[in-house]
Amino acid sequence: MxxxxxxxxxxxxxxxxxxxxxxxxxxxxxxxxxxxxxxxxxxxxxxxxxxxxxxxxxxxxxxxxxxxxxxxxxxxxxxxxxxxxxxxxxxxxxxxxxxxxxxxxxxxxxxxxxxxxxxxxxxxxxxxxxxxxxxxxxxxxxxxxxxxxxxxxxxxxxxxxxxxxxxxxxxxxxxxxxxxxxxxxxxxxxxxxxxxxxxxxxxxxxxxxxxxxxxxxxxxxxxxxxxxxxxxxxxxxxxxxxxKTMAIRVKAQNENAMKMATYLSESRDVENVYYPGLETHPDHELAKSQMRGFGGMLSFELDSSIDASLFFKNLRLVKPSMSLAGIESTMLSPTQTSHALMTPEDREKQSIKDTLIRFSLGIEEMEDLIQDIEQAIAKVKSISVPV
Structure with missing residues (x-):
């Protein structure tokens, strides 16, 4: 061929x-x-x-x-x-x-x-x-x-x-x-x-x-x-x-995902990051051997002190939206969307927690995406919960 x-x-x-x-x-x-x-x-x-x-x-x-x-x-x-x-x-x-x-x-x-x-x-x-x-x-x-x-x-x-x-x-x-x-x-x-x-x-x-x-x-x-x-x-x-533009789009999304995964892995407000491009990923070497790029998708878990639902509501640039891989960055909760048809027990078997957030990176500038995440987290932290 x-x-x-x-x-x-x-x-x-x-x-x-x-x-x-x-x-x-x-x-x-x-x-x-x-x-x-x-x-x-x-x-x-x-x-x-x-x-x-x-x-x-x-x-x-x-x-x-x-x-x-x-x-x-x-x-x-x-x-x-x-x-x-x-x-x-x-x-x-x-x-x-x-x-x-x-x-x-x-x-x-x-x-x-x-x-x-x-x-x-x-x-x-x-x-x-x-x-x-x-x-x-x-x-x-x-x-x-x-x-x-x-x-x-x-x-x-x-x-x-x-x-x-x-x-x-x-x-x-x-x-x-x-x-x-x-x-x-x-x-x-x-x-x-x-x-x-x-x-x-x-x-x-x-x-x-x-x-x-x-x-x-x-x-x-x-x-x-x-x-x-x-x-x-x-x-x-x-x-x-x-x-016709897929290769160009995916290359930009690969680059954004790698930068975002690195940023999130260093954040005090994030407990875990799942991205095969990170050297800390258990399958990183295998991914390197069969992938030309690590993709535009990652998942992460916010610190347990941060309410994920309030975090979604305070995002201004990243869209809390179903589906993935568009030129715009989106986030969702797998337990409420992509894996909602599974029982809680079956999700637990796959280690899919309620706190898990799936992040599809678009083609925006990284500085703007990071700023949006930081302002959303800051707003959630500033909200006082009545006793």
Missing amino acids: DQKGINTTCTHTGELEDLQFKGAVSPLYMSTSYQFEDVAIKRYPRYFNTPNQEALCKKLAALEHAEAALIFGSGMAAISTALMAFLRADDHIVLQQTLYGGTYNFAVTQFEKYGISYSFTNGWTVADFEKEIKPNTKVIYIETPSNPLLTITDLKGIGQLAQKHGILSMIDNTFASPINQNPIDFGIDIVLHSATKYMGGHSDICAGVIASSQENMDMIFQTAICFGGSLSDYTVWLLERSI
Whole structure:
């Protein structure tokens, strides 16, 4: 595969040529109905083959060093379609302990309906996964860096483990983005994304991605056309436009996250910081070996004397907002949002505390972000609590 530079790939791969007017950007084809006679391809939106869908999928495959890709209406549409394409009744799947709450909820509420058994690991080392493999295990599912504690899983080790046992390996690569990490290069079979996040990058697009070999994507396609998780062509066009700047945006977010993690780790008002770029992170060396950048996401715990709810209310620049990876910096409480569907007991197993704050770094100047955090903490400290 001819690999071009990352900014060149983001900008040009898979773009549609405007043959009529010679415009500089891909034209948008809004039709949901196409001719079926005397055509090479019978196009229909639910079959993922409209002109804009096809073009964007070429870009996505190139970004993840895959043979093919499909674009979906959300990250969960991509995740659920990929899983159900390869799992049948009496099959078993091994899932990483630290997972996005939506994925966790899908596993515990849906698999049993279809006679699919599952195991969550007790950690995220290769040995933890191997311990859970059974004769009927068909899939190993990982997430690295994980949401929200930024744990790091050994991509090469999991790829080799899956191959050894004849198991498919899948990864949610959302937090890293294809700018920072390409799991297929390490032997992972199927890569998933919530394209709502770094690919969209402006908090105005909802989409999901699956990228893999052509053989795997052919299998996934047969399930995808039944589930109907396709995306409108207008959103496809917007996403293709947004991806053009992804590498530039993510680089700035990487830099901001590294600076912010360092600042927070030195603050007296913060108890713990979770960011793989810090040398104190237990998986720092592993992250260095498989990531080109450490990402724009981090989590931290405020000192127990500081009310997190009041802290959110006193932020003026950073937005207390759901989702992540936009050009604007946002914070949220995982227990109230991304992991709210999990029981308190299950959150405790993953060490997700009520005091945990997930921080998505945008592209603002670091001085402004730090000033906002400091003024919010100062206001919370100044509030006297009546006895």
